[in-house]
Amino acid sequence: MAHTPHIDPLLNLTEEYLLASHSSDTNQIVHTLKQLQRSHFERAAEKIREDMERSIAQKHIAKNMHKTEWRVGIDELWYNTRMLLVNAYGAAGMTENHNLSGPKYDCYLQHLRLLGFQVARGCTPIQSHAKKLSAIDRLRAAAALICLTGDAACTEKPESDTDPLQILLDGNVYPAGALLGLAPGSAPSDQDLATIKEAGAVLCAARDPLDRELEALVERGDLSTEARHEIAARIGQGKFRSALIRLYGGCSVTGVTTTEVLRAAHIHRWVDCTKPIERLDPNNGLLLTANLDALFEVGLIAFNDEGCILISPRLDADAQAALGIHSGMSLVATPTAAQRVYLAKHRERTCGMRDANTASTLN
Known part of the structure; x- marks a missing residue:
């Protein structure tokens, strides 16, 4: 497990480190x-x-x-x-x-x-x-057992062994499963999420070195647009996807649990995130089947603050039927306040694809 000693400026964690x-x-x-x-x-x-x-x-x-x-x-x-x-x-x-x-x-x-x-x-x-004990007392007591209080660094673990869900507490990174005492593969409960929030901690996906390498490739100037799009589509399909599968289990719209067809969609695109933590924030992710992911990425579908689907007029009834979508679809869970912020950014970025006047000029 990698120890991250300088997370505070990134996450604005202001509480003083003090074990109960x-x-x-x-x-x-x-x-x-x-x-x-x-x-x-x-x-x-x-x-x-x-x-x-x-x-x-x-x-x-x-x-x-x-x-x-x-x-x-x-x-x-x-x-x-x-x-x-x-x-x-x-x-x-x-x-x-x-x-x-x-x-x-x-x-x-x-x-x-x-x-x-x-x-x-x-x-x-x-x-x-x-x-x-308060929520932060309980988390810090557990954290002390994972990484000794005052230690300069925690024991290093291979990236493949890291829990896809992490908790950032007092400037340190801890595996969510160990810190919360979760059974292997299980998701944090609503009570766990409330405890994390009360403790001033942050739940996020584990950092994925492969995502950083893919980002570097996207920024190269000698690649075609098609190649950059293909590489960009692979960002977030490692640790971030595993974190979303751990949290939600299935597609955020259909509930499909066949992992082979599920994709991790950043609501606010990876390339547009101005803060690194936004790229790791589970609230900035939807787990979607491949067809929904492709439609969501280009803005042919979006979701309002209540989670109801918004469909571009470019997709007529026949196209919608062929793609397996309809106007009655919605997110399985009502969006959280944090998700609504990201969903609004997605709608703003892709509004042209769902504007009737703009759409008519694209047909």
Whole structure:
């Protein structure tokens, strides 16, 4: 995973970087947890199971999750989180122990999830004396486990291994799946999106080196117009497309989920984006079947603020039928406020294709 240390000017992220209850003690627990791997917890669970009767009596292990306290599921049994941690220290040959409370305990639970363990409880307690963590506290606690607080750089990963969805928080880039604790391939929920917004973070597609190379080719002066159009059409069909598929699953209009025929359409064209973040903004993208993508790119179709389709008068009833479009079509989801801004830019750029007077002169 690439670390991006100078995102702030790009995204105007103005909040000061401060982990919840940030202190040397918090940094220490984060550092210690990073050393505990899945095998340590599995060996810890095995040790607790060695004396099953005693463990059950002391409530360190049970066949069912606890009603209100967090438990860790391993091999169809549920383990007390704190006792599991104590034994994991031993399995790792470490003597450190910490009084986990507040954000530090949240860090621990998130670490277990990142290692692939199920962490659950029967229901949420009606009353809780613990201080409720804000959205930004929760994200920063998770971020601290992915990239140690104060580290100069995160561990580098090949571009092919990066999560197509990223979260920009405090000037750093994190994989959305790991930061939000998502199941592989699943999309952020509405609650996740609200948490990202509340935290002042930004959800975006991963940067794609291939897009930058294609852009450089488009700008060459020795290529024909046709060649430039062909190259430009390939921009955004890597990480950006994968991010849209992860978010939406299918075509933004028809709902078709056959990925082979889906294209990522930048609403406000890549070449026209004045801010780099606009090129990575999922709100600036529609996932469209190939025919709709081609029509949308040249402006023969567009969408209003409510998501209803606008069709150029150049396309008569026969042409519309042949292309599989009609005036009753619309976007599956009502456009967000951010999408409406991009859709307005697209309509402005392509209005000539849908103006009746202009269209009559083009026929």
